[in-house]
Amino acid sequence: xxxxxxxxxxxxSIVKHYIQTQSEQGLYAGQQFSRRALEQKISxxxxxSLQKSTMQELMPELPEEVWHSYDILLEIMTGYGFAxxxxxxxxxxxxxxxxxxxxxxxxxxxxxxxxxxxVEGLDIGAISVPAKQMNGDYFHFVQxxxxxxxxxxxxxxxKGIPAALCMSMIKYAMDSLPEYRKDPxxxxxxxxxxxxxxxxxxxxxxxxxxxxxxxxxILHFASAGHEPGFFYCSKTGEFKDLKARxxxxxxxxxxxxxxxxxxxxxxxxxxxxSDGVTECRTDKGFIERETLIxxxxxxxxxxxxxxxxxxxxxxxxxxxxxxxxDFTLIIMKRTN
Amino acid sequence: MEIQSxxxxxxxxxxxxxxxxxxxxAKELGFGTVDQARITTAISxxxxxxxxYAGQGQLCIERLHEQSKTGLRIIAxxxxxxxxxxxxxxxxxxxxxxxxxxxxxxVRRLMDDFKIDSNPGEGTDIxxxxxxx
Numbered sequence: 001x002x003x004x005x006x007x008x009x010x011x012x013s014i015v016k017h018y019i020q021t022q023s024e025q026g027l028y029a030g031q032q033f034s035r036r037a038l039e040q041k042i043s044x045x046x047x048x049s050l051q052k053s054t055m056q057e058l059m060p061e062l063p064e065e066v067w068h069s070y071d072i073l074l075e076i077m078t079g080y081g082f083a084x085x086x087x088x089x090x091x092x093x094x095x096x097x098x099x100x101x102x103x104x105x106x107x108x109x110x111x112x113x114x115x116x117x118x119v120e121g122l123d124i125g126a127i128s129v130p131a132k133q134m135n136g137d138y139f140h141f142v143q144x145x146x147x148x149x150x151x152x153x154x155x156x157x158x159k160g161i162p163a164a165l166c167m168s169m170i171k172y173a174m175d176s177l178p179e180y181r182k183d184p185x186x187x188x189x190x191x192x193x194x195x196x197x198x199x200x201x202x203x204x205x206x207x208x209x210x211x212x213x214x215x216x217x218i219l220h221f222a223s224a225g226h227e228p229g230f231f232y233c234s235k236t237g238e239f240k241d242l243k244a245r246x247x248x249x250x251x252x253x254x255x256x257x258x259x260x261x262x263x264x265x266x267x268x269x270x271x272x273x274s275d276g277v278t279e280c281r282t283d284k285g286f287i288e289r290e291t292l293i294x295x296x297x298x299x300x301x302x303x304x305x306x307x308x309x310x311x312x313x314x315x316x317x318x319x320x321x322x323x324x325x326d327f328t329l330i331i332m333k334r335t336n
Numbered sequence: 337m338e339i340q341s342x343x344x345x346x347x348x349x350x351x352x353x354x355x356x357x358x359x360x361x362a363k364e365l366g367f368g369t370v371d372q373a374r375i376t377t378a379i380s381x382x383x384x385x386x387x388x389y390a391g392q393g394q395l396c397i398e399r400l401h402e403q404s405k406t407g408l409r410i411i412a413x414x415x416x417x418x419x420x421x422x423x424x425x426x427x428x429x430x431x432x433x434x435x436x437x438x439x440x441x442x443v444r445r446l447m448d449d450f451k452i453d454s455n456p457g458e459g460t461d462i463x464x465x466x467x468x469x
Binding site: 045046071075078079081082083085 | 368369374376377428441445446
């Protein structure tokens with residue numbers, strides 16, 4: 001039955017009952033009424049009008065002055081009703097935007113999708129989780145036959161939609177690089193020019209690009225101001241930073257990127273990340289790189305994908321399940 | 337049949353006169369107290385816009401009798417600066433007077449029909465109808 005048609009009657013019986021009993025139960029009935037009324041988008045001024053007509057029925061002998069005072073209440077509550085309707089409309093607009101962003105996030109996932117290559121002798125794990133709906137981090141693998149596996153990891157300074165839009169451009173710029181230019185310093189050099197020409201001056205991108213040569217087991221890499229990764233040496237059990245110098249993408253058209261090398265033995269690992277991993281903020285401040293190393297050590301004998309998954313879960317818990325920045329972690333482990 | 341009465345809006349007191357005119361007509365046409373309050377709130381909002389942004393203008397009330405329907409039309413006219421981006425002022429949350437619920441989208445929701453026409457430098461013409469149920 002239509003709530004609007006019966007609400008006058010209901011309201012009357014609630015008030016009547018409460019005037020007689022003044023019980024908590026009577027007040028609870030009032031609360032239930034308000035829930036229904038809100039569901040039906042009954043505005044505040046209508047409730048005032050209900051109250052007035054109810055009182056006119058229950059106590060018609062009340063003095064004139066009381067009825068006049070209702071006019072002021074009605075006028076004021078009409079203003080509140082004005083705001084109430086705007087609130088309703090903003091809520092539905094918010095839902096619309098949410099849906100739209102969700103669709104955009106799906107499109108982004110498809111656009112930026114990459115599959116983790118399965119290569120003999122190399123165990124690779126990767127995880128990338130956006131802080132909000134859209135990801136400003138990006139990673140990409142390219143396998144070049146039996147010759148090499150290339151890995152890119154990038155982070156736009158900033159997060160959310162602008163960062164995500166930026167990343168789509170990086171991906172296509174990278175796709176359109178000629179085949180023979182997989183050399184890390186050349187890749188970063190050309191991406192730098194693309195970013196410098198196409199992106200707003202206030203936006204910067206950090207990026208690490210690595211080319212793992214499968215025959216020689218050498219990682220060639222270069223970095224554009226990206227959070228340094230780790231190299232884990234299984235012989236000594238030590239972690240060292242994969243240091244590489246290079247300017248952020250988009251700062252200087254003429255920037256060049258030096259190429260570095262790291263020989264990888266069986267059991268060694270290459271660990272790459274975005275600053276969302278190291279800038280994971282806990283109650284005690286940012287986690288230290290040492291803390292991260294100890295987490296990796298806890299899981300070091302697991303397959304690479306399980307290591308990154310476990311670390312993500314632990315850091316997520318450490319931050320009370322509120323990611324402040326996009327989180328990307330990649331582990332490559334030489335198995336033979 | 338349309339009978340129109342107007343109030344010239346020059347200062348804040350004219351907002352009251354416009355409200356009074358609207359309330360009298362609404363009452364006479366048989367609108368209930370809640371709808372009367374909504375109509376006068378819409379009038380207040382439109383007259384206030386004229387007073388604040390155009391400096392002066394007219395607020396007119398028309399009685400509408402169409403076939404089986406009876407209604408009231410508010411017309412707010414001014415030759416002020418006009419509105420460059422109408423879509424923007426019709427967006428919720430956009431308001432120069434500030435605060436939740438102010439502005440033209442609110443007026444549109446209070447009424448049954450709402451039309452706006454405005455050109456920069458030429459002024460603004462807003463027409464809003466409330467039908468008697």
